[in-house]
Amino acid sequence: MCFSLSNLKTLFCGIEFKNPIITASGTFGFGREYNEIYDIQKLGGLSTKGLTLNYRKGNNGIRSYESSYGLLNSVGLENPGIKNFIENEREFLKNKDLIKIANLGGKDEYEYIEGAKLLDQQDFIDIIELNISCPNVKNGGMAFGINKEDAYKITKKIKSVVNKPLVVKLSPNANDLVAVAKACEEAGADGLSLINTIKAMEIDINKKKPIFDNVYAGYSGPSVMPIALRMVHEVCKNVNIPVIGMGGITTYEDAIKFIMAGASLIQIGTANFIDQEAPLKIIDGIKNYMIKENIESLENIRGII
Numbered sequence: 447m448c449f450s451l452s453n454l455k456t457l458f459c460g461i462e463f464k465n466p467i468i469t470a471s472g473t474f475g476f477g478r479e480y481n482e483i484y485d486i487q488k489l490g491g492l493s494t495k496g497l498t499l500n501y502r503k504g505n506n507g508i509r510s511y512e513s514s515y516g517l518l519n520s521v522g523l524e525n526p527g528i529k530n531f532i533e534n535e536r537e538f539l540k541n542k543d544l545i546k547i548a549n550l551g552g553k554d555e556y557e558y559i560e561g562a563k564l565l566d567q568q569d570f571i572d573i574i575e576l577n578i579s580c581p582n583v584k585n586g587g588m589a590f591g592i593n594k595e596d597a598y599k600i601t602k603k604i605k606s607v608v609n610k611p612l613v614v615k616l617s618p619n620a621n622d623l624v625a626v627a628k629a630c631e632e633a634g635a636d637g638l639s640l641i642n643t644i645k646a647m648e649i650d651i652n653k654k655k656p657i658f659d660n661v662y663a664g665y666s667g668p669s670v671m672p673i674a675l676r677m678v679h680e681v682c683k684n685v686n687i688p689v690i691g692m693g694g695i696t697t698y699e700d701a702i703k704f705i706m707a708g709a710s711l712i713q714i715g716t717a718n719f720i721d722q723e724a725p726l727k728i729i730d731g732i733k734n735y736m737i738k739e740n741i742e743s744l745e746n747i748r749g750i751i
């Protein structure tokens with residue numbers, strides 16, 4: 447269970463976060479570049495770029511497109527592969543005092559399982575976040591998170607090979623999100639995170655073609671916030687495991703709303719591209735709000751809606 451220790455500290459699956467703010471997978475690399483801008487140890491945690499067993503080159507064509515509505519991306523899980531990640535990032539991450547979440551992707555069951563085993567052996571990783579919700583890969587990814595049967599099967603398999611807390615990242619594109627959330631809980635997930643990006647598209651009317659080679663892409667940023675908030679609320683009301691809320695969170699007010707909807711922790715994604723210091727401003731904003739409202743612990747407002 448999750449409860450606050452004092453002030454911003456949050457206990458999540460037996461792990462203490464110094465504050466509830468985590469940077470979201472795919473928007474923060476492995477933390478190195480941002481650490482040149484600010485001390486990433488001010489964060490509660492970071493979630494790595496999606497990692498797969500083997501190196502992935504990612505998608506061809508345009509990979510991110512900033513529309514007047516929000517951000518669309520089609521990165522396609524480009525990453526160095528788990529072995530390279532361990533070799534190159536272990537030293538950097540193990541010395542950093544924040545919670546490290548490894549975001550795990552895969553094209554099939556074998557890749558997911560072998561990747562999970564490798565990550566589970568690493569002393570510098572605290573939590574595994576199983577991404578069964580990426581809309582930008584042809585094989586695997588979101589396919590595992592669309593219906594409750596597949597989500598149950600993959601969660602159960604991964605849970606049987608890991609000792610670290612397992613958080614399953616859900617897709618807003620699921621047929622029945624609450625059913626998928628409950629299936630993951632039943633299969634042994636220690637926590638859930640949501641939402642990943644929403645399947646969307648854009649068209650270049652001059653070229654008369656879709657912007658993205660894959661036609662569809664993942665949509666994120668401030669405009670998805672009320673949808674994500676509703677989804678986090680629905681899931682929190684229907685499961686007994688802790689939830690990490692995300693989707694369009696840009697201000698401390700947004701973050702407080704997700705906590706009131708029931709989220710234990712918060713991830714900040716696209717907002718990092720709008721203002722690199724957004725997570726720090728959100729931490730300060732939550733702190734000031736608590737002082738102003740005389741709230742000793744986030745537990746006092748968690749899930750009150």
Ligand SMILES: Cc1cc2nc3c(=O)[nH]c(=O)nc-3n(C[C@H](O)[C@H](O)[C@H](O)COP(=O)(O)O)c2cc1C
Nearest residue numbers: 470471472496519577641642666667693694715716
């Ligand atoms: C460029 C980009 C890359 C992303 N890559 C990943 C990824 O590798 N794994 C993952 O689980 N989510 C990935 N996401 C999804 C985010 O972690 C987050 O779930 C989503 O963007 C919604 O939050 P936001 O609106 O705050 O960005 C990515 C998002 C963006 C914008």
